[in-house]
Amino acid sequence: MNKLPIAVAIPTKNEGLNIAEAVKSVLGHFEAVVVVDSHSTDDTAKIAAECGAEVVMYTWDGGHPRKKQWCLDQVRTDLDWILLLDGDERLSPGLLAELRQVFADPDAPRPAAYDIPLGYWFSGKRLRHGYTIRKRSLTDRTRSRYPEVGDLDAPGIGEVEGHYQPVAETAGSLRNPIEHQDLDPVTAWFERHNRYSDWEAWLEHHPEVKEQVRRVKSRQGQLFHKAPFKPLVSFAYMYVYRRGFLDGRAGLDFALAMSFYRWQIALKSRGVPAS
Template sequence: MNKLPIAVAIPTKNEGLNIAEAVRSVIDHFEAVVVVDSHSADDTAKIAAECGAEVVLYTWDGGHPRKKQWCLDHVRTDLGWILLLDGDERLSPGLLAELREIFADPDSPKPAAYDIPLGYWFSGKRLRHGYTIRKRSLTDRTRCHYPEVGDLDAPGIGEVEGHYQPVAQSTAALRHPIEHQDLDPVTAWFERHNRYSDWEAWLEHHPEVKEQVRRAKSRQGQLFHKAPFKPLVSFLYMYVYRRGFLDGRAGFDFALAMSFYRWQIALKSRERPAG
């Protein structure tokens, strides 16, 4: 079977429970699979290498480019197309078939990037209704870049770009998902989102940077960025409008967790001036 002319870059740090599934989902299908590891304290790099991936160590210098843009600049630059995959993600069979169809003719015109739906798992269950995020994960590196927003001093994010998309000259949407199935306990989800809320609260007090981030988000993200009463709007959108209640207890737990995340941002933002 011919391999897709795409470099898969998997940025990692301490993904020992997840990395094997991520690498196995792509290793036989793509021209290159490279794990870009930030000196993990666990066996992430060792497991990735045993699964057949190339492992590159990454050390952030505190400036730009951050980790994802660094991947676009340095990972297998002989391949024009690059797919960024998180360490707790894996490709679905349907997405692999869709990519083979798109890249069957290497000379056919293509957009600069593809937005891919995310199949999200929470508390061990695949959410079918309440989660509707698309990630701009597949890009032509010669026509895309991550914006250099002015949040290097912000808490909570560090070496990896925040919640915004790479800028692309043109885009198209794919139908089949990347599966986000984190095998870490739900405690890890809350720890991550506690850090993310630090960053979001910092943005509330830096409106110029917040606007830079807003412009680099998806259309859905831009609309929500301006919404009032975000904790309530978030819950009603996911659980009622998007029918998250059909996902049972997991759908309720996820909608509530995301509402709590939005409440954290608002609370930390109100506290920040006093701090």
Template sequence: MSPSKLPIVVAIPTKNEAENIARTVRSVIDHFEAVVVVDSDSTDETCKIAAEEGAEVVPYTWDGGYPKKKQWCLDHVHPQIPWLLFLDGDETPSPELLAELRHCFSRPLKVAAFDIPLGYWFAGRRLRHGYTIVKRALLDRTRCHFPVLGDLDAPGMGEQEGHYQPIAEHVWRLKSPIEHEDLDPVRTWFDRHNRYSDWEAWLEHHPEVKEEIRQAKTRQGQLFHKAPFKPLVSFAYAYLYKRGFLDGRAGFDYALAMSFYRWQIGLKAREGEPSEAGRPGVTVARVTIR
């Protein structure tokens, strides 16, 4: 192990990230012991660009079951290095985070995982206020795992684990962010969240799986999981309570987009409810109009 590099392997799950991947690999290649792009049959130049920037490229094909992609990374990507940092193909560690990690790893660690806030970019602008996303992105693989849930029939997620955290007993939250800056057009955000809302709506009709996922969320996520009127609560929380309005138009657009996402989930869930005719014990009169 190089004395100048953090004893961490960076795993970057990708599929068609040619627009972003060079910047992501460059941000970590000189700071971490290993950098591995785990690619799911990209049809663009993601793999070529990543390799040119010095990353190891590993192909991944999902078999339709568990483990899904991130747990597969924990099981197979440089397993001799206990600590693994997940980065999306459009994410980079901030200089402050690199310094904080060096401080943490300069002494023995008792925690099993680190929660890291995201410095979120939306429509080309860095948001300084509003809703803060926190990812359990840095894991000691010997003491962490992603839960196995009954959601394989759910639409929307596929090979990726859903919106829940890996399981770890001792977790510490870091102060410095991962910068999440997607260079793709904003329509790709809506494309992704349209798929995600399919998964979330499916959960509304499978309460046993929904409860399993609730338990694998952060405390904040668990509270919001039970909140009524989620579109309105989401907007009021991000734009007013968390002062998203200080980010100007971008803050309004993001708060509104997240509110719309919550509305999509509710609408799709209601659309998927069984009709009166299909409910047990309900008889529907048939009326013929002459």
């Protein structure tokens, strides 16, 4: 079977529970599978190498480029197309088949990037209704780039780009998902989103940077960026409008968790003291 002319880059840090599944989902299907590790203190790099991935180390210097753009600049630059896959993600069989169709003709015209739906798992269950995010994970690096947003001093994000998309000349959409199935305990989800909320709250006090971020978010992200009463709107959108209630207890838990995340951002941005 011919390999897809795409480099898969998997940025990681302490993804020991997840990395094997991520690597196995792409190995043998792509020209290159490279794990870009930020000096993990667990067995992430060792497990990735044992699974057959190439492993390279990344050290952030505190400036641009951040980690994902560094991948676009440095990882197998002999291949124009690069797929960025998080350490807790894996490709679905349907997406692999769809990519083979898209790249069947090497001379066919293609957009500069593809937005891919994210199949999200929460509390051990695949959410079928309430989650609707699409990620611009597949790009032609010669025609796309992550913006250099002025948030280097913001807390909570660090070496990896925040919640915004790479900018591309044109973008298409794929139908089949990347599966986001984090095997870490749910406490890790809350710890991660506590850091994200620090970044979001910082943006509220830096409107010029907030506007930079808004312009490079997805269309859905741009609309939500302007919404008032975000905790309530978030819950109503996910649980009612997108019928998250059909996902049972996991759908309720996720809608509440995301609403709590939005509440954290609002509380932190107001600078309310803890006591």
